[in-house]
Each structure stands twice: as structure tokens, then as C-alpha cells.
Amino acid sequence: MAKVLMIHPDKCTGCRNCELACSFEHESRFRPGASRVQAYTWEREGMSVPMMCQQCDDAACVKVCPTGAMHRSTTLANLVDWDERVCIRCKMCTVACPFGNARYDAASSSIFKCDTCQGAPECVTFCPNGALEFVDDEQQVRSRKKAYAAKFKEAFQEVS
Amino acid sequence: MFGWTGTTLRVDLTKGTITREATDLELAHDYLGARGMGGKIMIDEVAPDTDALSPANKLIFSPGPLTGTFAPSAGRFEVVTKAPLNNVIAGSNSGGAFGPELKYAGYDALIIEGKAAKPVYLWIKNDEVEIRDASAVWGHTTPDTTDLVRAETDEDAKVACIGPAGEHLSPIANIMNEMHRAAGRSGVGAVMGSKNLKAIAVFGTGAVTVADPDRFKAAVMKARKLIQAHPVGGTGLKAYGTDVLVNILNQTGALPTRNYQDGYFPTADKTGGESLAAKQLVRPKGCFSCIISCGRVTKVDNPAYAGYGEGPEYESAWAFGADCGIDDLDAITKANFLCNEHGIDTISLGSTIACAMELFELGVITAKDTDGVQLTFGNVPAMVEMTRKACTGEGFGAKLAQGSYRLAESYGHPELSMTCKKQETPAYDPRGVQGIGLNYATNNRGGDHVRGYTIAIEVLQNGAVMDPRVTEGKADLDITFQNLTGALDSAGACLFSTFGIGAGELAEMLSAVTGVEYSVDEFMKIGERIWNQERLWNLKQGYTTDDDALPKRLLTEPIKTGPAKGEVNHLDKMLPEYYQLRGWDEKGVPTKAKLKELSLA
Structure with a gap:
């Protein structure tokens, strides 16, 4: 079993707490340029995507x-x-x-x-929106898959 | 040096000079940054009788000591200048990432003075600073300006700019950053326009340092937990945005309706945050370091009002909604988009259109004045069309863009302008909520809610419960909120963090970041110092106790319908106590003893 860092752009609000937490963990100061994760925002669309190793x-x-x-x-x-x-x-x-x-x-x-803060990634701790997740490989896509499954459930409940 | 960068950047647009100065850290300890420090710089450097739109006025952009750290929801900055709307110290607060970027570029404050001979923009890349020709971007909307300036500088630069309204020197023009965040009030955009400064682009690669990292992290973790556990800070604002307040205020009977002719709007629900979430909302968005995410990315599909952008906030939805007698959220959202794109304050413009609607219904103005438009309450296309005209300054829009006081006064009816010190009062009716009326009347920038948000207690029962209809205890409540906000704004924090944390948590984070020990009392004292500093400026502008007033309607015309039917505001019962508790004389002048206590004399 291994843990993987999962990115959920649909949940990202572009607050960049991940970048702040990362640079603080590695340098004890706030330098987004030193962050191993970057959350990019497309302002016109209001969409943000975190990127990391x-x-x-x-x-x-x-x-x-x-x-x-x-x-x-x-x-x-x-x-x-x-x-x-x-x-x-x-x-x-x-x-x-x-x-x-x-x-x-x-x-x-x-x-x-990204060094996953040696197995305890600070970006995940500080992400307020669950846009970053550090999960066992077996459950890597569970939250996303299950959220979609729930939509099917709703639909089938109505017709059955 | 921790928290502060230690450097202040000064740009003289007349001479074209760029200089760096050491930030006065002794002053920074007493005024923190942002609103407090910006105000202090302005008072020291701008003569009180300066014309707000002359080159002698200064425009100061200042983040706070917490800005750029991961203190929760504390990435803000303040734009400080003498206000063209009403001569007060305009301190317009904004979020996004522009403030933090200024810190990473190395600056506690950016002071802009003089006036460029032709349109320019400022490009700040760490210590490389350039004044550049802006002739190709002048005239463009704020999103287009942002893109154009980025194309010439850096694709990730943070851009603050004015739209056409600021270029036209509208006294209710704002400054927009990252396309959707606004330093909204008191006409700061007109000052930028008067200096021929179209935009400021910043790119910084430096750091904000912290005196005691372990202590800071512990304080931040505690503050985050408190906000996340709070029903408003933790869940409500992310789910529904600030516009969730529409139904709450309507149920209180304090949703100003049709230019404050009433305090209850039967179909208000159609304009609330729940309706927005069901239809226009694309996703929530957060400012830099924010854990609350009240921002609304929104879309309107209705071809008549199609658009994409952010908002509306509660106050904007109210101004274009209930205050204009309108319950069409597509149209309200469109009006909000237009304002952001053209750089004009939504609260002031919406309220000004409401004022014009009343003038029209009374027959003071007719279709001849309004370019043929039947400007009646509830006329949805007329509201959007008037917003568009005010944004571009065409026809009757040029008059609307002057704000409701100048508009109503020009037609001989200043009493129909719902303003305090010429600035439009926001979306909380002082007849249904007594304490907010006292705040409007005494607020140093005129009609304003954010600097004395008694609604948190009077309506939202955040941490304490007080009957909104009574006047007892409201003077003390107002003073507490006004002082708290003075310090909170100056630290770089967002007002909404108080849905979870208070002076204790803020003082602790501030102490850990700066290495300067701030007790709760000292933190509140800073807020009081800032409030009194602003008051002294207003007295020099000729404001007196007569201006600590509310529009007559709110004192004499009872709310007609709804839960607060029959109520008026009882300002006279609260104001003397307010002066007394503030340590001011009966004319509202701070006593020598008070000024000495605050190190202001």
C-alpha cells in the first residue's frame, strides 16, 4: 500500500494556502516561489488548478x-x-x-x-477545500468515483 | 525584520521618479499597515485642503503585516487617498492576491504622487520598477486591461487597474484587482484616473518572514479551527456567499426597499444567495490565504443579460435588487458584471439608480432627463440600461456616475439621497436595526457597513445576542466594532474572519509574525487610534456633529410593511452616549486627554 497525492481541481478555490504551507514547511517563511505546489488561476473563468509532482x-x-x-x-x-x-x-x-x-x-x-513532506504533506493539511488529498492508492479515486456514483444513485432512485 | 518588509516604494508620476525608503517601523508598530499606516502617511503628507483630484493628492496601496502569510483569510490590502466623493480618508479594502504580491515584491506600501502627462501604467517586478506608456490600454474594461498589461509584463503578474469610470473621474469609481476584486468605495478609482494611472502590475519573488514560526503555526491552526467550526465562516459563506443575507435581513424587516421607502421586499428571496447558488453560481472562489471562500464565480445564460464573472455580493444584490424594487437575479448579476468591468462601485451606483427612480416617480425628472427611459421602480431593463450608461458615462449615465448626493442635489432634492457624508448607506435599514444606524452616522467614511458591522451581533447573533430594535448598549457595541475593524483592517485580515475569531486570535498571530508583543488591549487601542486619526481628518474637512447624521427619512418615515413595520431610527438616543464613551466632547471632538492617551497629540 502506498499513499498518493490527489488533485481535485473542481474543489480548488485558488486561495494558495497549499503554496504558503509548502514554502513555510521548507523554509519557515512565506515564499510562494519556493513552493513545490502551485495553484494557477484563470481569472476570466474563475478556475484554479493545483500542480505538483x-x-x-x-x-x-x-x-x-x-x-x-x-x-x-x-x-x-x-x-x-x-x-x-x-x-x-x-x-x-x-x-x-x-x-x-x-x-x-x-x-x-x-x-x-514535492517530497510529500516525507509522508505528511502540509499542503494537504492546509487546503481548506479538500482539493488536495493524500490517500492510499487503493482509495485514490474513491471520493471522485463515489461522488459520481451518487448522481447515478439519485437518478436510479427516481426511476425505480 | 518580520511581518513587514521594511521598504516603502514611492513613485512620483509628475517627475517620473521612483524611490525606495525605509518603512518607519516605530509607526508600523503603532499603526500596523494597510488602513492605519496608509492613513498616517496620508495625514503626514497630504494637506487637508488638497483637491482630491489634483496632483497633490496621493494614492497609497498598503498591505498589512499578516498579508502574505497563511493567517486564515488575511491577504488583504487597502487603497488610501483623500476621497473625491466626500473628502474623507478613503480607505478601500480589497482581497485577491495583489496585496501579498506587493509584499513578495518587497514593499509594505506603495505611495503614488503627482500626475503623469499621459496615460501610464506601473510595472513592479521586485526592485525593478518602471513607469510605462498606457495609451494602448486606456479606455479598456478592467478584464481587458488586465490581460493587455499582463501580455506586456508577466503572465502571472497581479494587476490592479481602473476601468472607464475611473478614467472619467466618477467620484464612485473603484479600483479592480485580478479582474473581480474591488477596492470599491469613496471613489478611489477617480484619484487613480486623475493621475493618468491606468494600472499597476506587480510580480514578486521574495518572502514574508515570521518572528516565531512555531508559535505562528500554532496560532494559525487554532484560528483555522475556530473559523471552520463556525456556521457562517465555516459553511454558510462558502455555500451561499454574502448574498445569503438577503433573506435574513428581509426576515428582520431591515432590507431597504425602493430607495428606503420601505424595509421589506416580499419577493426578495428571488435575489438571495440560495437562489444564486441554484442558478447563476458556477463555483465558490477564495481570495489569497482564504479558508472561507465567499467569492462567487457566476454565469448568466439568459441572452438579455448574458455574462460571466463574479458576484454579486449581498450589498450589490440589494442595491440593484430590493433598493430598485427588482427581483430578477439575472439582471442584478448582469449589472454587477458591468460595474466590475467598468470599475464603478456597486453599492453607490445601485443606490443612485434607486434615488433616480424615486425622482422619476415623483415627477422631479422625466423621460426627457433619462434619455427616454421610463425609470420606474421595478423596471428591470431600465435598471440594467442605466447601469450601462453610468459605466460608460453616456447621457443620463454621466449624472448617475456622480453618486446619489450630487444627483439629487442637482434636482433640488438632496433629502432623497440615502447617504451619510455623501456616501450611499448599504443594505441594512437603520430603522429595523438601530445600532447600524449609529454606525452609518458616525462612520469616518460616511455610509458604510464594514467598519462597524454591528449586524454580526444585532442580526446574526455571532457570539452574543442583542435586540436589533433597542438603542441601549448600541453605542458601546458600535465603538467596539469600529475599533476592532480599524486594527483588523490594518493587520491585513478580512472582516469575515470574525465569523470564528476575534481580537485575541488576531493579536496572537500578529505577535508571532512581527515579534512585537500585542495584547488584546493594545490591539484594540490601535483600532481606536486609527478611528480617532480619521475623525481628526474629518474635522479638518469641516465635518461637524451635524454631519453625524442619517437621511431624514430614516428618522421620520416609519417602515411601512414587514416585521419592522412602524419603526424609525432613534439616533438622538445613541449619539450623545457614543461621544461620551469615545472620550469626545459634546460636539464630537476628541478631548485632549483622549488624544494624549492614543499618542495622537
Whole structure:
């Protein structure tokens, strides 16, 4: 069993508490630019979508890393971890990630990617809307699937 | 330095100069930021007799020390300037993410002075600041301006701008940020327009630091729990938005109807938050760091009023709704969209249209004045058309865009303007709710609800219960709310956080962020200092105790129907006590002892 971070854009209100919690956890200050999660808002449509590393099984960032700094965690299931001691800051991981979920930060000489706060993601704790969820893989889509199932239930209840 | 960035940015549009100054931290400790600090800067730098629309007026954008942190629902900023509507210190408060972005760019405040020779916009990217030509964006709506400015700066820049109403110097023009959030009242948009400043775009990559991270996190977790457990802060506002108040106020008998001719609107339910959620609502939205999410993303499909945007808030739905005798929520939502797109205050404009409707029904004005429109109460297309005209400034709209006081006075009937100190009073009838009347009368920016929201107790029973119909205890209640809000606004917090937390939680978060120890008493004292500072400014503008008044109608014409039938407001029973409890003399002038106590003398 492994936990996965689930994103529910339909529930996101664009408040960016996730970004604040993430940067506070990693730097003890508020710097959204240091956040490993970004909630983008399209103002005309009033729609927001949080984006963060999905800890790919077959991760492009791990594949291209020449030193093994980007690696699958041996202690936590479903975590692509970054070892700052081994990393040479070649930034190939930031080039390889097709989602843009790893970036290099010059100020701190770090690669910013989600580390799930080592299994207790603060963004999830601080999201007031349930738009971010840290759930067992077996229940990964349960809330979404069940919400839709409930609509069918309503419909069938009426006709039966 | 914690909470504050330590730097204030000054832009002189006449000279084209950009300078950085150290924020006066001693003052910041006493005035916090936003409304308090902005007001202090203005009083120190703007002569009282300055013409609000002259280059000598200043326009100050200031977030608070909590802004940019994850203190719940505390990402706000204030626009402070001398108000073109009524000469008071206009402090218009807005949410969104513009305030936090200013902090991340490195600034506690942005002071704009002078006047550009031609239309410009300001581009702030951390410490790179440029005044740029805005000739290509002048004339555009606020959403289009936002997109155009972003295309020239950064796609994620936060943009505050004026629409056509601000360009036309309407004294009820607002400043919109991120397309849908408004620094709405007292005509701050006209000051921006008078400076030929179309927009401000900000992009910041810095940080807001915290003195005691562990203490702050603990205080935030506690505050969040309290708000989330509150029936209004935790669930009500997200489900129905502020417009949930329509039915509540109507059931109280205090929903001003047809320009305050009545206090009850039988079909009000059609305009309430429940109806909005059932039809126009697309999804709730939150400002920066907000856990309440009262924002409404809305859509109107009805081809006559089609549109997409945000709102309406309760006060807007009331102004274009019950106050105009209208119960068509599609049309109300459309009027709200038009106001946001053109940058004009919904409360003042809706109330001004209601005033014009009464003038029309009395025969003071006719279709000749109104460009042929039968401007009667309940005429839905007329209301939307007049809103559009006021937004663009065409025909009779140019008169409406002056606000109800100037409109009614120009036709010899100032008594039909439902204003205090020339600013339109919002959606709570002082005849049905006594304490809010005292707040309107004494409020430093005139007709205003947010700076003395006694409704929280008198109607919503938030933490305490008080009969809305009695006058006893209301002076004390008003003062408490006015002082609390002075400090809360200046910290960068949202008024709605008080649906869950109070001065205790705010003072604790503020102490943990800034490293300056604020007790509850000190926090409230800051609010009192700010209130008195604003009062002193008003006295210099020539306002006297005679202006601590309500429209005569509210004192002499009883509500005709509904639960508060027969009621009038008894301001005279509350005002002397208010002065006394404030430590002011019988003419409403703060005593020397009071000013000394507040370090204002």
C-alpha cells in the first residue's frame, strides 16, 4: 500500500494556502516561489488548478539524473526523492519533467520538487477545500468515483 | 525584520521618479499597515485642503503585516487617498492576491504622487520598477486591461487597474484587482484616473518572514479551527456567499426597499444567495490565504443579460435588487458584471439608480432627463440600461456616475439621497436595526457597513445576542466594532474572519509574525487610534456633529410593511452616549486627554 497525492481541481478555490504551507514547511517563511505546489488561476473563468509532482513510477527526472540524486525512496513508498548531497545541480531533471514539476532555485541552490513532506504533506493539511488529498492508492479515486456514483444513485432512485 | 518588509516604494508620476525608503517601523508598530499606516502617511503628507483630484493628492496601496502569510483569510490590502466623493480618508479594502504580491515584491506600501502627462501604467517586478506608456490600454474594461498589461509584463503578474469610470473621474469609481476584486468605495478609482494611472502590475519573488514560526503555526491552526467550526465562516459563506443575507435581513424587516421607502421586499428571496447558488453560481472562489471562500464565480445564460464573472455580493444584490424594487437575479448579476468591468462601485451606483427612480416617480425628472427611459421602480431593463450608461458615462449615465448626493442635489432634492457624508448607506435599514444606524452616522467614511458591522451581533447573533430594535448598549457595541475593524483592517485580515475569531486570535498571530508583543488591549487601542486619526481628518474637512447624521427619512418615515413595520431610527438616543464613551466632547471632538492617551497629540 502506498499513499498518493490527489488533485481535485473542481474543489480548488485558488486561495494558495497549499503554496504558503509548502514554502513555510521548507523554509519557515512565506515564499510562494519556493513552493513545490502551485495553484494557477484563470481569472476570466474563475478556475484554479493545483500542480505538483506526481511521483511517477517510471520517472523522467530519475532517468536523466547522472548522479542518482533523483531516486526512488527506499524508506517511503511512492516517493521520488532528491538527495542534495549527491546532486550536481545540472538541472537535467527540470528539463526532463514533462509536467514542469521540478525546478531549480538559484537562491537556495536546490531542486524544488514535492517530497510529500516525507509522508505528511502540509499542503494537504492546509487546503481548506479538500482539493488536495493524500490517500492510499487503493482509495485514490474513491471520493471522485463515489461522488459520481451518487448522481447515478439519485437518478436510479427516481426511476425505480 | 518580520511581518513587514521594511521598504516603502514611492513613485512620483509628475517627475517620473521612483524611490525606495525605509518603512518607519516605530509607526508600523503603532499603526500596523494597510488602513492605519496608509492613513498616517496620508495625514503626514497630504494637506487637508488638497483637491482630491489634483496632483497633490496621493494614492497609497498598503498591505498589512499578516498579508502574505497563511493567517486564515488575511491577504488583504487597502487603497488610501483623500476621497473625491466626500473628502474623507478613503480607505478601500480589497482581497485577491495583489496585496501579498506587493509584499513578495518587497514593499509594505506603495505611495503614488503627482500626475503623469499621459496615460501610464506601473510595472513592479521586485526592485525593478518602471513607469510605462498606457495609451494602448486606456479606455479598456478592467478584464481587458488586465490581460493587455499582463501580455506586456508577466503572465502571472497581479494587476490592479481602473476601468472607464475611473478614467472619467466618477467620484464612485473603484479600483479592480485580478479582474473581480474591488477596492470599491469613496471613489478611489477617480484619484487613480486623475493621475493618468491606468494600472499597476506587480510580480514578486521574495518572502514574508515570521518572528516565531512555531508559535505562528500554532496560532494559525487554532484560528483555522475556530473559523471552520463556525456556521457562517465555516459553511454558510462558502455555500451561499454574502448574498445569503438577503433573506435574513428581509426576515428582520431591515432590507431597504425602493430607495428606503420601505424595509421589506416580499419577493426578495428571488435575489438571495440560495437562489444564486441554484442558478447563476458556477463555483465558490477564495481570495489569497482564504479558508472561507465567499467569492462567487457566476454565469448568466439568459441572452438579455448574458455574462460571466463574479458576484454579486449581498450589498450589490440589494442595491440593484430590493433598493430598485427588482427581483430578477439575472439582471442584478448582469449589472454587477458591468460595474466590475467598468470599475464603478456597486453599492453607490445601485443606490443612485434607486434615488433616480424615486425622482422619476415623483415627477422631479422625466423621460426627457433619462434619455427616454421610463425609470420606474421595478423596471428591470431600465435598471440594467442605466447601469450601462453610468459605466460608460453616456447621457443620463454621466449624472448617475456622480453618486446619489450630487444627483439629487442637482434636482433640488438632496433629502432623497440615502447617504451619510455623501456616501450611499448599504443594505441594512437603520430603522429595523438601530445600532447600524449609529454606525452609518458616525462612520469616518460616511455610509458604510464594514467598519462597524454591528449586524454580526444585532442580526446574526455571532457570539452574543442583542435586540436589533433597542438603542441601549448600541453605542458601546458600535465603538467596539469600529475599533476592532480599524486594527483588523490594518493587520491585513478580512472582516469575515470574525465569523470564528476575534481580537485575541488576531493579536496572537500578529505577535508571532512581527515579534512585537500585542495584547488584546493594545490591539484594540490601535483600532481606536486609527478611528480617532480619521475623525481628526474629518474635522479638518469641516465635518461637524451635524454631519453625524442619517437621511431624514430614516428618522421620520416609519417602515411601512414587514416585521419592522412602524419603526424609525432613534439616533438622538445613541449619539450623545457614543461621544461620551469615545472620550469626545459634546460636539464630537476628541478631548485632549483622549488624544494624549492614543499618542495622537
